[in-house]
Amino acid sequence: MLTIWLFLHVMFGANGTVVYRQKRAEYQSLRHEIDELQKENDQFTGHIKALQTDPKTIEKEAREQLHYTRPGEVVYVAPPPPPAPMPATNAAQK
Numbered sequence: 825m826l827t828i829w830l831f832l833h834v835m836f837g838a839n840g841t842v843v844y845r846q847k848r849a850e851y852q853s854l855r856h857e858i859d860e861l862q863k864e865n866d867q868f869t870g871h872i873k874a875l876q877t878d879p880k881t882i883e884k885e886a887r888e889q890l891h892y893t894r895p896g897e898v899v900y901v902a903p904p905p906p907p908a909p910m911p912a913t914n915a916a917q918k
Contacts, residue, residue, distance in 0.1 A: 835841050874881040886892045893899055 833840065875885065891899065
């Protein structure tokens with residue numbers, strides 16, 4: 825009887841094998857998420873440093889976001905696409 829109780833406690837107790845495997849899977853998932861966020865953070869850090877020091881990067885951002893041009897340049901802007909037609913409903917057909 826003691827052996828059965830000990831076995832059940834080890835397998836399904838508060839700190840048992842089942843809980844251990846769940847916590848380990850959760851740990852690995854969180855570790856993977858942390859690694860991805862760290863890579864993204866490193867990319868943003870590199871972009872910030874380039875914006876602080878690299879004139880070409882600053883010019884590129886100004887051209888893209890603020891639509892700046894150099895003297896003598898001509899910018900062609902395409903018109904926005906036409907709005908999609910509203911779908912007909914049963915009420916409109918009656």
